[in-house]
Structure formats: structure tokens, C-alpha cells
Amino acid sequence: MTRTVLRGARWPGDVAFEGGRLVAVGSVAGQDGDTVVDCDGDIITAGLVNTHHHFYQWMTRGWAVDRTLFGWLSTLYPVWARLTPEDVEAAALVALGELALTGCTTAADHHYLVPGGDDSVFDAIARAARTIGVRAHIARGSMDLGASRGGLPPDSVVEDLDAILASTQAVYDRLHDGERIVVTVAPCSPFSVTPELMTESAALARRLGLRLHTHLAETLDEERDALARFGKRPLGVLDDLGWIAGDVWVAHGIHFDDDEVKRLGLAGTGVAHCPSSNCRLGSGICRTADLDAAGAPVGLGVDGVASNEIGGLLPELRMALFLARQRGLDPTGFRPADALRLATEGGARCLGRDDIGRLEPGLRADVVVWPGDDLADVLDPLAGLVLGPERTARHVFVEGEYVVRDGALVGADIRALHTELARRARRLWPRDAAR
């Protein structure tokens, strides 16, 4: 077994790994037989962790550009209902490829549309993750509250409660290995699921030792809907169902009051902060710094690209810093290092992992080398990485193996993936779309 040494990085120095695990960080003395990778002037970080995404949404970029969340969803549900597992696999390949190129080594995908109950779509997502080489936390999403019963989605895209639970168990049996493919139980959102589905999903996840994920407190529309149907704010509804707990992370988590922030911190419930998506939909600004200070795990997510339009994880660090400073009207409370911490360690905590997210001996060798050639004049290298020009990773390693090498994916050709995606996506367009 040979040791690999990433040598000469400007920050944090040398990084060495062997057998898929980190063995040294800082100043590493050479040994006979080392494989040395020249990283002169580059920046090395732990692999970034994406805590919320909908890979399939690569099929629908640029739709409903001027809608709020509810209007955007209502426009897109019938379009998404037409997606095949092959479409989702093409989208997942691009999603994971773009994530890897922007330094992501672990990605959560929340897939909640399963037309006709065909859950082979989760096998397709897992196949895409193996092709690209990124760790995937595959959230078996679900909706069981159609419009005829007071939900937002049309009845045609929701499933039956018992079928959802049986499929979730089957997806776990087929795909979960706990390291490279991790299955999560994930009813979609308060306005598309029944309380019974939330309760039964939590029971199933806890029986199998899996984590729980859902959308929460994304918009004021959601808050009004919860108050009208349950007489409670969204967090109170979830708390009653046993969902404010340490094995849960929620997406967005924008509209929380002070007591709710404290409650999340005490329970250890994680929040996936998705800054670009929140801005595109005009949903609000997450209380990132408050949640972090309260002790809640906070990670970053790109969210689906139908509400993000980029799909790279590195740009979200800059967005998270900007929004935290605008929210607090304070440039001192949230630094570039905080953005990086959320994107690595915070994300790992959301996903319930203590084996990734830090550059520390013993942890898995999920590592990113960022090119630093254009940052040599920048006084603070982390400010250069987080706030400076956008960049793709020079090298990305997962478990010590190259996933990106010299700026290109190892497992696929990203241009070919985009060509295939476009061929599939364009067939969904309205007849009068500009081609």
C-alpha cells in the first residue's frame, strides 16, 4: 500500500493519506515509496458535503423563473410527473459531475416524485453516484397528500402510504451500505404529506437506524398553511410528530422564531441552508449564525437546480457568507472559515457522519485540491477561495481515489453528460419555447 502526499499547499500545508484514510496533515516528512502530488500554492480542504439537492431537477432548469415556491411547484409537478428513471439517471450524472468538479465528495439527494411507484429510479441514482465516484445519501422521498385532500401537489403525483413504506424498506434492502450509498427516509414537505406518513416514516427510519429528512419553514406560505390546517407553526407540527430530534435534518429552515432556534439547537436537529435557491425564490434568509450558535448542525445545500440554476457547491459558500452578513448587518459574525466549516464539518453532522468533513488523521481521505495560481496575491487564502473568482477543483479524492484529476472527471465526460441531458430536457419544453 503506497502513501500519497499532497505536497506544498499554501493552506493547510501537506496532506497525506494511505489506504483510504488520512494519516498526516501539516508538514509531512517524505518516505520511500511515497506518491507525491505537487500542490504548490494550492489550497486543500476536506471534501465538501452537499446536504440538500434534487438531482432530477437538472431536467427543468429555467422554468417558472418569476414564481414563488408554491407557484413554481404547481408549474413543475406535472412536468416532473413525465420523467422516466432514464431521465433521472441522466440528470443525476450531471448533478454529481458538477458537484464533484466544485469539490463535493458527499451529496444528499432528496427524490420525492416516484410516478407509478417505480422505485427503480433510486437504483438509477445509485448507479450515477458509482459512475462519478461521489458518496450519495439517497433520500427516499415521498408525498401522500394530493390536492383533493388539501395538499399542494396534484393527486397524480402522490403515492399511497403503505406503498411508500414498503418501497422505502425495499430501497434500503437493495442499496444501503452505510458508507458510499446511504439511504435516508424523507417525506417531502408539510404541505404534501399526511401526519400519518411523517409518524410511520419516523418509526421505520428508527427501526432501521436511518436518518430522517424533510423540507421545513421554507416560506411564509408554508407557515400560513400550517396555521390554517393545524393551528400551529410548521416546527410545532413536526415536533408533535417526533421529528425535532438528533436524527433529523431539515432543508431550508428559514422562518424560525427565537424559541424555535433554541429548540432545534437543544434537539440537535440539523438545517441544510440553501442560499442561492432561497434567493431565486425570494423565500427569506436563514438564521444561519443563530442556529449555529444554538448548537444545531448547519450544512450547505445547492437545492435542486430548477431553483438554483448553477448546481455547483463552491458558489454556495460565498452566498452563505453574504446572506449571513446581510441578515445580521454585521461583517464580523460569519467569516470565510465559517462558510467552509458549514460546507464540510457542518454538512457531515447533518448527515450523521463523524468519518468525513475534517482534514484529520483517521478520517476518510475525502480531499479537495483547489488551484491557487490566481490567488498568490491574496493575503487571506480562505477569503480567496470563498469570496474570490469561481473555480473548479484541480483534484478531488474520495476515500483516497481520484474522482476529479487535473480539473476533469475521472468517471465520465461532463460535456457528453450535458449533451445527453439537453436532448432529454428539451422534449419537456412547451411547443412555443424559444429553441
Ligand SMILES: [Zn+2]
Ligand atoms: Zn428542496
